[in-house]
Amino acid sequence: MANPKPSGPGEELSPEQQKFAETKQQQTAGGAEYRGDRGQYLKSDRQQKAEDKAAKKATKPPAPPLSRREFLNYAWGAALGVVLIEAGVATYLFALPRFKEGEFGGIFPLGTGASMPPVDAPPVRNLDGQFWLSNDTDGVRALYRVCTHLGCLYEWKDQTFRFECPCHGSKFVKDGQYIEGPAPRSLDQFKMQKLVNGQVVEETTTGGQALTVEASAEYVVDTGIVIKGQPV
Ligand code: FES
Numbered sequence: 247m248a249n250p251k252p253s254g255p256g257e258e259l260s261p262e263q264q265k266f267a268e269t270k271q272q273q274t275a276g277g278a279e280y281r282g283d284r285g286q287y288l289k290s291d292r293q294q295k296a297e298d299k300a301a302k303k304a305t306k307p308p309a310p311p312l313s314r315r316e317f318l319n320y321a322w323g324a325a326l327g328v329v330l331i332e333a334g335v336a337t338y339l340f341a342l343p344r345f346k347e348g349e350f351g352g353i354f355p356l357g358t359g360a361s362m363p364p365v366d367a368p369p370v371r372n373l374d375g376q377f378w379l380s381n382d383t384d385g386v387r388a389l390y391r392v393c394t395h396l397g398c399l400y401e402w403k404d405q406t407f408r409f410e411c412p413c414h415g416s417k418f419v420k421d422g423q424y425i426e427g428p429a430p431r432s433l434d435q436f437k438m439q440k441l442v443n444g445q446v447v448e449e450t451t452t453g454g455q456a457l458t459v460e461a462s463a464e465y466v467v468d469t470g471i472v473i474k475g476q477p478v
Contacts, residue, residue: 345470350376356465359440362386368402369420375469377436378402378409380420385456388436388467389422394475395429409433421456424478432475437468 259267312320345352354375356362362381363370369380369389377388389409393400398413408425409418416427424432432454440448440457441464448457454473457465 348374350374351470352468354467354469356467358461359386359459359463359465360461362459362465368404368407371402372467375436375467377467377469379467380422381459382421382456384421385458386438386465387421387450387454387456388438388469390434390436390472392434393429394431394434395427400433422454422475424475429478431477434472434475437471437473439466439468440464441466 347353347355354372356379363379365381365383367381369378371378371391372388375388376391378391380387380389391399393411393413393416395411395414395416398411400409400411400416400418402408403410406417408420409422411417411427411429414428416429417425418429418433419425422433422435435450435454437450438457439446439450440460442460442462447463450457450473452473454475
């Protein structure tokens with residue numbers, strides 16, 4: 247279609263010019279470009295790409311359905327992933343301390359050796375930590391407050407300078423050694439550590455040996471670890 251000469255401003259369009267203008271408007275709105283006097287309209291790049299994409303999609307063969315083997319492989323992979331994630335979370339949680347510092351079952355910082363009770367003084371009770379801090383010539387210990395007979399709370403007696411259980415009369419010396427009564431062993435104690443410059447230099451052994459007292463060293467009690475008293 248020849249490109250009719252456009253009329254000047256203010257002039258009325260001829261029917262041919264009117265039709266040409268309408269056609270041009272419609273094709274431009276559809277994304278085509280006017281390319282010449284002959285009236286060829288070419289598709290824009292965007293329109294061409296959209297049509298190519300649609301044609302490609304229409305001719306693409308559908309994905310084949312999953313085989314039984316593939317399905318089982320995917321299922322096993324997913325199950326294994328879940329198990330591994332759960333194991334990782336469990337390991338992480340297990341590695342976290344279960345008790346806060348200063349909470350029974352956790353660590354109790356005692357300060358330096360200078361703050362320990364004197365060697366010839368009565369032991370000092372720690373109610374939150376459930377232990378008696380006892381210091382003598384051998385060193386310092388954290389004795390668990392519970393009697394080794396049937397679990398009563400024994401007490402310190404200044405008059406006799408020893409521990410005595412009110413339930414069945416078991417008695418223990420200041421370092422926790424059994425004296426008499428139905429208790430089957432000496433008093434249990436918690437693990438203690440002695441630290442110098444943040445490094446552990448001494449800790450309670452499984453035999454319950456006391457820690458030597460050094461004025462500048464730091465001491466902590468781990469109420470999560472009980473060391474059994476020696477059997478009688
Ligand atoms: S519970 Fe202490 S002597 Fe029995």
